Amino acid sequence: MAQNVQKSYTCPVSKVCGGCQWMGESYALQLEKKQRRVEELLKGVCPVIRPIVGMENPCHYRNKVHAAFAEDERGRIISGVYAPGTHRVIPVEKCLLEDERADEVIGVIRKLMDKFRIRPYDEDSGRGLLRHVLIRVGKRTGQMLVVLVIGNSHFPARSAFVQQLVKECPFITSVVVNLNGFKTSMVLGPSSRTVYGKGFIEDELCGKRFAISPQSFYQINHSQTEKLYSLAVHYAQLTGRERLLDAYCGIGTIGLVAADRAGEVIGVELNKDAAEDAVRNARRNHADNARFYQGDAGHFIRGMAARKEHLDVVMMDPPRAGSDEKFLKSVCMLKPERVVYVSCMPETLARDLRYLTKNGYRAVEATPVDMFPHTHHVETVILLSRKDVYERIKFDVNVEDL
Ligand code: SAH
Numbered sequence: 001m002a003q004n005v006q007k008s009y010t011c012p013v014s015k016v017c018g019g020c021q022w023m024g025e026s027y028a029l030q031l032e033k034k035q036r037r038v039e040e041l042l043k044g045v046c047p048v049i050r051p052i053v054g055m056e057n058p059c060h061y062r063n064k065v066h067a068a069f070a071e072d073e074r075g076r077i078i079s080g081v082y083a084p085g086t087h088r089v090i091p092v093e094k095c096l097l098e099d100e101r102a103d104e105v106i107g108v109i110r111k112l113m114d115k116f117r118i119r120p121y122d123e124d125s126g127r128g129l130l131r132h133v134l135i136r137v138g139k140r141t142g143q144m145l146v147v148l149v150i151g152n153s154h155f156p157a158r159s160a161f162v163q164q165l166v167k168e169c170p171f172i173t174s175v176v177v178n179l180n181g182f183k184t185s186m187v188l189g190p191s192s193r194t195v196y197g198k199g200f201i202e203d204e205l206c207g208k209r210f211a212i213s214p215q216s217f218y219q220i221n222h223s224q225t226e227k228l229y230s231l232a233v234h235y236a237q238l239t240g241r242e243r244l245l246d247a248y249c250g251i252g253t254i255g256l257v258a259a260d261r262a263g264e265v266i267g268v269e270l271n272k273d274a275a276e277d278a279v280r281n282a283r284r285n286h287a288d289n290a291r292f293y294q295g296d297a298g299h300f301i302r303g304m305a306a307r308k309e310h311l312d313v314v315m316m317d318p319p320r321a322g323s324d325e326k327f328l329k330s331v332c333m334l335k336p337e338r339v340v341y342v343s344c345m346p347e348t349l350a351r352d353l354r355y356l357t358k359n360g361y362r363a364v365e366a367t368p369v370d371m372f373p374h375t376h377h378v379e380t381v382i383l384l385s386r387k388d389v390y391e392r393i394k395f396d397v398n399v400e401d402l
Contacts, residue, residue, distance in 0.1 A: 005031070005054065009374065011096050018084040020097065020374040027058050031370060034378040038368045041350040045357060046382060048365035053227050058373030061221040063203075065102035065135045066187060067092070069113075069120035077110050077120060079133070087123060087185075097374060101171060102135040105146060108168050109133055116161050121151030123183060129155060131180060132187050136212060138203030139222035143173040145201045147214050149180050149187060162195050173197045176214055188215060200277075206230060206257045208285050216274035217250040221371045225253075228342065228369045228381060232315060233258045235340045235364075235383035237393070242312035245304075245336075247297040247327070252278030254315050254342070255292070256285050262313075265290035268300040298326035305330040315340045322348025325355070332359040338393075339384040344371070346380055353382070362390050 005028045014023040022030050035052045042049060055061065067079040070089035080092035094103055109130075113119070119128035132149040146165070155161075155177060162175050174197030180189025192199075192214060200213045203222070206229050212218045219225040232254060236244065238261035246255030249267035251274050259265045259282075267290065269275040275294035282290040293300060297318070304311070314336045316323060322345060331339060339361060343349035346368075353363060366382035385393050 009059065009096055013080075013090060013092055016083060016090050017081050017092060019081060019095075021376045023096070023374045027054065027373065030373065034368055034370060034376075038346050038366065038378060038380055041346045042353070042363070042366060042380075042382075045350060045353045046363035046366045050365060050367040052368040052370055052378075053224070053231075054370050055221070055224055055373050058370070059096050060098060060100050061224070061373065062095075062098045062102075063137045063139050063222055064218070064220050065095075065098045065106070065137075067106045067133045069110075069130050069132065070122075071120055077113050079106055079110055099135070099137045099139075101144065101169075102137055105135060105144070105165075105169050105172065106133055108165060109148075112161060112164055112168075115164075116157055118156075118161070123151070126151065126181075128152075134178075134187055134214065136201050136214070136218070138201045138212075140204040141202050142171065143201040143203070144169075144171055145174045145176065145197075145199075145212075145214065146172055147176045147178050147188070147192070149178045149189070151179075151181050153179055153181070158195065166196060173201065174199055178214070205253055206233075208253075208256050208281075210251055210253060210256075210281050211277050211284065212251055213273045213277050216271060216277050219253070219371065224369055224371045224379075228371065228379060229254055229257045231367055231369070231381050232340050232342055233261065235381065236262075236313050236315060236338060238262050238313070243310055244313045244315060245301065245311055247301065247314060247316040248318045248323075249278055249292065250274050250317070252281045252290070252292055254317060255290055256281055256287055258315065259285070259287040259290045263289065267292040268295055268297050270294070270296055298324050298330070301327055301330040301334070305333040309334065311336040313338045313340065315342070317342040318348075320345040320348065322352050328352060328355045328359075332356070332361075335360065335386060337386050337389050340381065341384065342379070342381050344377065344379050346378060349380055349382070353384070356384055360387055361385065362387050364390070364393055 078091040121128040121131040134147040246267040255265040278292035364383040371379040
């Protein structure tokens with residue numbers, strides 16, 4: 001792995017920005033700390049923790065870039081991140097984590113704002129226009145979606161502004177204008193209008209093609225996601241016959257990557273846009289054996305348990321808060337042979353594992369994956385087996401081969 005592993009990186013704003021807690025530490029040390037954290041949290045619950053899967057070149061991996069806009073004390077337009085816990089913008093022009101072309105686009109937007117006399121939106125006075133820019137990049141397809149979040153509905157010379165932006169950055173494939181006039185810490189408001197291109201991007205993961213809307217969740221690190229999903233599907237040990245639930249499925253990525261090797265895939269996702277993307281993505285990939293539903297995963301699986309449906313494998317990937325008892329209890333009632341849990345928060349993973357291991361399951365092995373270099377976040381994928389079939393699970397995986 002990583003020829004850059006001993007290298008440490010520096011960033012001029014890392015102290016004030018708060019985005020990268022571990023900037024300045026060697027990548028090797030970061031990986032070691034993440035490994036230890038997962039090992040400590042899963043001690044006594046999971047017998048095998050494999051070595052963390054690190055990133056070859058741990059920079060510019062973020063395919064989703066967000067910038068807030070403001071004026072500095074001299075009235076110049078700045079863009080960057082909010083100082084932690086405030087709405088004060090710290091200027092950031094280049095970020096070691098973000099996609100480089102996205103940073104370039106944000107620079108062009110700052111310049112065009114001057115030219116078109118567009119002022120940043122001021123939350124207190126309600127004056128000005130541009131509030132945030134959100135950029136999404138398809139790392140494999142090269143597509144780029146730019147969302148201009150405005151605080152006031154009147155966008156003077158909008159077409160000319162967008163035309164100029166696309167002319168200067170011809171790699172932009174779509175531009176959406178989103179209205180967010182609320183006093184809120186949410187970036188996007190409820191109403192959007194596509195003013196250039198399709199209004200979403202497409203990307204490829206593990207050989208499948210996905211459409212991603214502005215509001216849908218999509219893993220931010222493309223190359224590590226492919227490794228994570230390959231591991232998750234490997235852990236699922238599919239033979240082509242299984243009935244599989246992809247819970248907290250987002251735009252359907254894990255389920256669709258697994259679909260070729262399963263009998264049937266059922267996905268459930270709370271976010272309406274993401275669930276709609278998942279339905280379209282099933283069609284896009286000709287996955288006739290996959291169906292996706294919008295709803296709360298706990299509520300959905302409780303319905304399955306009440307109907308005594310059969311499930312062979314549950315793959316679950318909840319948000320940081322982890323799953324809930326309603327969900328876990330139903331898993332234990334449905335008794336799938338295997339549960340593959342993908343977690344972005346080892347503390348809630350450990351909590352949920354304690355429930356599952358007290359109620360009929362045994363953890364087989366876990367692998368941490370570094371999806372977020374230079375930050376303290378760590379992803380983990382873990383396989384659990386129903387206790388009565390535990391002995392049947394025997395395999396050894398070389399992550400580099402996946
Ligand atoms: N598996 C997907 C998404 C993981 S992120 C992927 O790898 O891309 C977690 C997802 O859970 C998000 O899409 C979020 O919208 C969804 N979610 C959050 N709470 C939920 C709930 N109660 N029921 C179903 N989905 C939920």
